[in-house]
Amino acid sequence: MNRATFPHRVLPWLLIAPQLLISLVFFYWPAVQALWQSTLREDAFGLKTTFVGLANFRKVLADPAYLNAIQVTVVFSILTAFFSMAVALFLAVQAEKVVRGKGFYRTVLIWPYAVAPAIAGMLWLFMFNPSFGSLAWPLKQMGIDWDPLLNGKQAMGLVIAAASWKQISYNFLFFVAGLQAIPKSLIEAAAIDGAGSRRRFWTIVFPLLAPTSFFLLVVNGVYALFDTFGIIHAVTGGGPGKATETLVYKVYNDGFVNLQLGSSAAQSVILMAIVIGLTAFQFRFIERRVHYG
Amino acid sequence: MATLSLKDVRKSYGKTEVIHGVSIDVEDGEFVVIVGPSGCGKSTLLRMVAGLEAISSGVIEIGGTVVNDLEPRARDIAMVFQNYALYPHMTVADNMGYGLKIAGLPKAERAEKVRRAAEMLDLLPYLDRKPRALSGGQRQRVAMGRALVRDPAAFLFDEPLSNLDAKLRVQMRLQIKELQRTVGITSLYVTHDQVEAMTLADRLIVMNAGVAEQIDTPMAIYDRPANTFVAGFIGSPAMNILPARINAAGNGVILDGGPEIGLPDRLPASVGPGKTVLLGIRPEHFTLSRDGMAGSFPVVVHAVETLGADAYAHGRLTAVAPDSLVVRVPGHLDLHPGRPIHVVPNRDMLHLFEPETGKRL
Ligand SMILES: Nc1ncnc2c1ncn2[C@@H]1O[C@H](COP(=O)(O)OP(=O)(O)OP(=O)(O)O)[C@@H](O)[C@H]1O
Ligand SMILES: [Mg+2]
Numbered sequence: 001m002n003r004a005t006f007p008h009r010v011l012p013w014l015l016i017a018p019q020l021l022i023s024l025v026f027f028y029w030p031a032v033q034a035l036w037q038s039t040l041r042e043d044a045f046g047l048k049t050t051f052v053g054l055a056n057f058r059k060v061l062a063d064p065a066y067l068n069a070i071q072v073t074v075v076f077s078i079l080t081a082f083f084s085m086a087v088a089l090f091l092a093v094q095a096e097k098v099v100r101g102k103g104f105y106r107t108v109l110i111w112p113y114a115v116a117p118a119i120a121g122m123l124w125l126f127m128f129n130p131s132f133g134s135l136a137w138p139l140k141q142m143g144i145d146w147d148p149l150l151n152g153k154q155a156m157g158l159v160i161a162a163a164s165w166k167q168i169s170y171n172f173l174f175f176v177a178g179l180q181a182i183p184k185s186l187i188e189a190a191a192i193d194g195a196g197s198r199r200r201f202w203t204i205v206f207p208l209l210a211p212t213s214f215f216l217l218v219v220n221g222v223y224a225l226f227d228t229f230g231i232i233h234a235v236t237g238g239g240p241g242k243a244t245e246t247l248v249y250k251v252y253n254d255g256f257v258n259l260q261l262g263s264s265a266a267q268s269v270i271l272m273a274i275v276i277g278l279t280a281f282q283f284r285f286i287e288r289r290v291h292y293g
Numbered sequence: 294m295a296t297l298s299l300k301d302v303r304k305s306y307g308k309t310e311v312i313h314g315v316s317i318d319v320e321d322g323e324f325v326v327i328v329g330p331s332g333c334g335k336s337t338l339l340r341m342v343a344g345l346e347a348i349s350s351g352v353i354e355i356g357g358t359v360v361n362d363l364e365p366r367a368r369d370i371a372m373v374f375q376n377y378a379l380y381p382h383m384t385v386a387d388n389m390g391y392g393l394k395i396a397g398l399p400k401a402e403r404a405e406k407v408r409r410a411a412e413m414l415d416l417l418p419y420l421d422r423k424p425r426a427l428s429g430g431q432r433q434r435v436a437m438g439r440a441l442v443r444d445p446a447a448f449l450f451d452e453p454l455s456n457l458d459a460k461l462r463v464q465m466r467l468q469i470k471e472l473q474r475t476v477g478i479t480s481l482y483v484t485h486d487q488v489e490a491m492t493l494a495d496r497l498i499v500m501n502a503g504v505a506e507q508i509d510t511p512m513a514i515y516d517r518p519a520n521t522f523v524a525g526f527i528g529s530p531a532m533n534i535l536p537a538r539i540n541a542a543g544n545g546v547i548l549d550g551g552p553e554i555g556l557p558d559r560l561p562a563s564v565g566p567g568k569t570v571l572l573g574i575r576p577e578h579f580t581l582s583r584d585g586m587a588g589s590f591p592v593v594v595h596a597v598e599t600l601g602a603d604a605y606a607h608g609r610l611t612a613v614a615p616d617s618l619v620v621r622v623p624g625h626l627d628l629h630p631g632r633p634i635h636v637v638p639n640r641d642m643l644h645l646f647e648p649e650t651g652k653r654l
Contacts, residue, residue: 185378186380188343188345188372188374189378189380190380191345191364192345192365192366193371193395193443194395194396195391195395208382210382
């Protein structure tokens, strides 16, 4: 086979330069900055910075508030990823069954994705505000002592619901595509082999959706870790107490609100390591069990 | 094992009816083949028997039970799909044992049944492989095996060999026939390949545009096609069908190109002298003769297809005749386009059809 070769040595570099530049400016540079920043301590007025080595990291990891944030993040991420994927899968399967108006259902279900995170947060806040929320009242009628502003568990439930809701459309879209890629004759063969619809789903459809599910697991994991800042900020602001303060939210809080730049930078470096580790783990151990066509 | 019966089964998609009332009775252990051109409704008919497609009207019975409203799984049938429809994430053994597992058979018994079917189909070395690591022919056999282990009331096949190359197809054809004979399970087999249909069928159903044109044994259909469609569809190359007229004496036909061919039988009263008819004669029912021999007529050859043992001469009765006709001749014969050959039709193998309806006279 002939390999296409460029006559120039410079041209290939020129062609990838824009992408490279974007990565450099928006990813590597801030990353290096954060790394550097994480070894410094700045005084309260930003007048003097001193090199402190790994002291910031030691302090962060020993901080009970940080350990709390880790726990909050784990619970929040797992539940958000789980619910957004489970509900999306359920809806996608139902939408497949619809004979008339398939397109309509799909379109309507995709809309929430267009809502900005902060606005999604506001929507949920208004609906569930204990004093004027339109859905808080029925909850109270049912005898639930609804007050997410004071009750940490309820606050967590609310941000998980809002964050999941926001992501359902996205997952729905992929699951619909994934379902359509499964040959109909496989389902028919299973039906003839005697499997009922539930059995068909769990033994044929679900395993064949594994590539889609795996991809979504990675995406939703990253989403729950990073992109939910806007929702948490709008709905609970990390409270009550620190009940909904995730790692990302704490980075923001410590850095921009409390102006502890060194600590905040150390936290982002740890976060970076977590994401790299997590993604590597997913690809190494989960992807292997995924069956691609 | 069971009988299978369809009574005036119809199917409409919206307002368009695609199956116009088909009735079939398949006896216990019989191998019935449905053959017809693409789009005539073969798959639809089979899928209605399987329960994958609802029927619009009529009755389908399997083993004497009306199954019109039963789900596929309640019908006790097995189906082999054209694209095999093997579960890609399961091994060959799991593919074959899936139905048994759902039926709740204990593991050991399941494994034994799968092993026995695999042995019959030469699949033992592949039991632990995934379908994607198999060749087309092996996949086809796994699909067969999946149907076989279930020991169903009836087998349904939807063009199971159409994705295989010609040689493998012949091989699998024989294997399917042999298998069906050993296990003796009632089978309904769909194909558009008439050679497959002729060789496999105990009984053949020729379908066209949603109608079963003729149901009979393959040889009976070959010998006495019910109409021009069946006549043209069964047999290769297709039967020559030429416009003709009954002669004045009523004992022969005059072809539009000139020659007169004597008829052996007495004609029915409705086919009197002067009536226009369609004369059907298969390419293999001509004998070559010398010029001027009694009953012979010339055919001007314009193209020759040589297959080896045989050759097919395409020619016309006169240089300007509109209709072309095909004659089977020995392969080594030296033919030249533009020159005539002289042929004598086999008088016992002539078919007469009504020109308007195409029905056999
Ligand atoms: N879902 C559908 N809606 C409308 N028409 C359909 C539908 N499915 C099939 N048909 C029509 O029904 C007719 C029969 O289709 P079918 O698949 O049974 O043909 P077939 O004989 O199996 O052809 P082939 O040999 O090409 O597989 C076709 O004319 C097709 O266009
Ligand atoms: Mg078909």
